[in-house]
Amino acid sequence: MDTILVVNAGSSSIKFQVFGLNGEGRLSRHLKGQMDGIGSRPRLRASGANGETLADRAYPIEAVPDVTVAMTVAGAWLREELRVTPLAVGHRVVHGGPDYHGPVLVDHGVVARLERSEPLAPLHQPHNLAPIKTILANFPALPQVACFDTAFHRNHDDVADYYALPYQLHEEGIRRYGFHGLSYEYIAKALPRIAPEIASGRVIVAHLGSGASMCALHGGRSVESTMGFTALDGLPMGTRPGQLDPGVVLYLISAKGMAPGEVQDFLYRQCGLKGLSGVSNDMRELQASTDPRATFAIDYFVYRIGLYAGMLAAALQGLDAFVFTAGIGENSASIRARIAEKLQWLGVSLDDLENSKNGLKISPAESHIPVYVVPTDEERMIAEHTLALLWKTRPFHSTRERAS
Numbered sequence: 001m002d003t004i005l006v007v008n009a010g011s012s013s014i015k016f017q018v019f020g021l022n023g024e025g026r027l028s029r030h031l032k033g034q035m036d037g038i039g040s041r042p043r044l045r046a047s048g049a050n051g052e053t054l055a056d057r058a059y060p061i062e063a064v065p066d067v068t069v070a071m072t073v074a075g076a077w078l079r080e081e082l083r084v085t086p087l088a089v090g091h092r093v094v095h096g097g098p099d100y101h102g103p104v105l106v107d108h109g110v111v112a113r114l115e116r117s118e119p120l121a122p123l124h125q126p127h128n129l130a131p132i133k134t135i136l137a138n139f140p141a142l143p144q145v146a147c148f149d150t151a152f153h154r155n156h157d158d159v160a161d162y163y164a165l166p167y168q169l170h171e172e173g174i175r176r177y178g179f180h181g182l183s184y185e186y187i188a189k190a191l192p193r194i195a196p197e198i199a200s201g202r203v204i205v206a207h208l209g210s211g212a213s214m215c216a217l218h219g220g221r222s223v224e225s226t227m228g229f230t231a232l233d234g235l236p237m238g239t240r241p242g243q244l245d246p247g248v249v250l251y252l253i254s255a256k257g258m259a260p261g262e263v264q265d266f267l268y269r270q271c272g273l274k275g276l277s278g279v280s281n282d283m284r285e286l287q288a289s290t291d292p293r294a295t296f297a298i299d300y301f302v303y304r305i306g307l308y309a310g311m312l313a314a315a316l317q318g319l320d321a322f323v324f325t326a327g328i329g330e331n332s333a334s335i336r337a338r339i340a341e342k343l344q345w346l347g348v349s350l351d352d353l354e355n356s357k358n359g360l361k362i363s364p365a366e367s368h369i370p371v372y373v374v375p376t377d378e379e380r381m382i383a384e385h386t387l388a389l390l391w392k393t394r395p396f397h398s399t400r401e402r403a404s
């Protein structure tokens with residue numbers, strides 16, 4: 001069967017999924033896997049479509065020292081043991097910079113342009129690009145597609161896209177890009193099918209995971225986002241502070257004597273829920289903790305989501321529905337209930353039973369603003385983009401003939 005491989009590479013893990021393509025051109029997930037603990041305790045784990053274990057093996061640290069080698073090891077396992085020879089590989093790439101408004105077929109020129117965006121996402125972009133470069137070097141004929149977290153937001157109006165900085169800096173690429181675009185795009189595409197009554201309306205989507213942001217959708221199009229130039233802005237996250245007065249950064253440099261690299265590490269890894277609580281970056285651990293600072297970190301998270309909901313409702317000039325997604329949004333009934341309380345003034349109420357079951361629609365019929373829980377699927381979005389681009393660029397032969 002023809003397959004598409006989806007790769008999402010981070011600093012210490014590579015996640016991958018294989019989608020099969022049926023005769024009608026539909027994609028179904030065959031397996032999920034990841035190599036994590038790269039550079040510390042490498043471990044390859046994978047499971048099939050029904051959750052059955054396909055691999056669970058540990059490697060010595062020197063066998064998988066970095067993302068590049070991890071890609072090679074995971075790729076060899078897929079090829080040699082599972083006989084997976086994909087038609088194409090789709091990659092999650094966090095930053096498309098000013099150049100890319102949609103997925104792109106990768107070649108050396110594209111890689112060079114994406115490398116220029118590395119300073120915009122220093123902890124993500126180089127790791128996202130590493131497996132692309134490895135595959136380009138070892139399998140140059142295998143089509144690869146880069147799918148960007150920024151692309152879905154690139155049609156924002158100028159007032160949502162600019163900072164109040166000299167115009168030249170906008171031209172250089174200092175813009176409010178927005179992130180989690182593959183997640184929002186998946187939800188925007190799913191709504192007409194699963195909740196057609198709200199799909200064309202004004203919807204706030206809250207992607208609440210380790211990284212967290214919110215997006216204002218109007219008719220399925222992103223019109224505003226809580227994130228900006230980098231994935232540091234907006235909501236507080238597991239380890240990132242979210243919105244911060246730039247004066248704080250100046251203070252860290254001038255009064256605390258921190259070097260740029262230290263500030264970067266601090267803002268990406270030491271702040272957010274972790275910094276505030278001093279307990280953990282993980283919401284489940286914070287909820288389980290009796291430490292008052294852990295309780296405060298959750299209060300802060302909920303409060304800021306409420307504030308940003310007001311901002312996004314203003315951008316939309318009203319609100320027709322609210323959607324929760326990602327790890328916290330999909331699974332934590334208590335956090336959803338607390339956020340819904342903050343949104344009462346907008347006309348939000350919850351159906352406690354449906355909320356406790358993580359149901360699709362978790363508001364009662366009388367709620368002015370219906371509330372939904374929609375599990376996101378960024379990997380499927382990447383697989384769909386990859387297939388679509390493959391067909392677009394190779395329309396005259398079967399994809400298999402062209403790939404070989």
Ligand code: ADP
Nearest residue numbers: 208209210211281282283284326327328331332
């Ligand atoms: P990412 O993909 O950004 O790593 P996820 O979307 O997987 O993040 O979300 C991870 C977050 O979701 C963690 O903070 C985790 O504690 C939280 N989470 C997952 N399940 C639950 C749950 N049942 N209750 C509360 N938080 C949860």
